């Protein structure tokens with residue numbers, strides 16, 4: 001048995017205020033779905049992001065699903081999607097029977113490459129397979145470069161869904177992530193920067209679109225005295241208890257961003273001098289929330305691989321993870337199309353080969369982080 005308590009990659013970090021909101025829900029017996037916490041949480045998140053409205057649902061994946069359905073994605077349609085991401089960005093495309101086409105990342109931000117996106121649109125135009133939507137991910141809490149990406153999507157007349165599941169509290173040119181597409185999406189899954197134990201939010205300036213998403217998310221019940229249904233719906237609504245946790249978490253979001261950025265700063269300071277070690281760059285156009293600190297190992301300068309670092313950490317009861325395995329490498333998507341950043345350079349593959357996600361929780365103490373740093377240094381330098 002290892003004598004050290006386990007250090008997790010990104011554990012929940014409660015503020016203590018969540019209990020107040022939950023208690024109010026219990027005291028008023030507002031346990032069942034809907035209720036005052038849900039509508040208050042929606043208003044508070046919309047105000048935080050600076051959009052007209054928000055819809056609280058059971059997960060970030062459900063929010064993406066509702067967005068794509070509203071955009072008319074149907075059986076056999078094409079949807080473009082960031083290639084370097086978590087499967088939650090892509091599964092909703094499959095729920096609708098549509099076909100994801102994957103777009104590579106760029107080196108400066110690790111997010112969707114405008115060069116690869118343009119290539120994909122040229123192909124789509126020629127093949128007469130225009131996508132119904134483009135799902136753009138803000139990876140590891142860093143905003144994608146929306147100016148060039150939106151210019152391209154607008155030119156082709158295709159709407160964007162911003163998957164900001166990892167990027168709540170991040171900005172692009174002073175504006176909150178989650179506000180750049182027709183729809184934006186946050187996740188409150190247990191490992192995200194703030195959590196409700198599980199949940200998600202759909203954001204938009206189009207409140208009518210959100211009303212329609214609410215209708216679908218609550219079993220698509222027609223306005224009639226009996227249970228009547230003309231469309232297929234889902235049971236996707238967030239509960240009043242869960243929303244109470246979210247309201248407590250939202251009050252400390254800015255502190256959580258600050259803490260995660262400090263965690264990143266300490267890693268960079270303590271490991272940045274080691275030959276071959278790099279970090280996910282911070283693009284100059286915005287502020288990342290540094291949801292996870294991602295270290296890279298350049299194989300031309302060090303013989304240690306990311307998996308060896310992860311195993312060394314695991315041996316000390318510390319959780320670390322590889323970078324998301326790119327979607328075009330997933331067995332599920334063996335037959336799907338993929339557009340790389342350059343001929344012969346798939347940025348996603350390179351980042352997957354080189355990256356390690358280090359423990360980055362906002363509750364990580366300096367002493368715990370020292371333990372992580374020591375193990376990584378020892379593995380890379382043998383000291």
Ligand SMILES: *Cc1c(COP(=O)(O)O)cnc(C)c1O
Pocket residue numbers: 058059060061062085086087088089137163165166186187188189199200
């Ligand atoms: C977590 C995550 C999701 C899914 O969110 P859930 O709330 O877990 O459904 C989608 N996209 C990205 C990029 C994520 O990291």
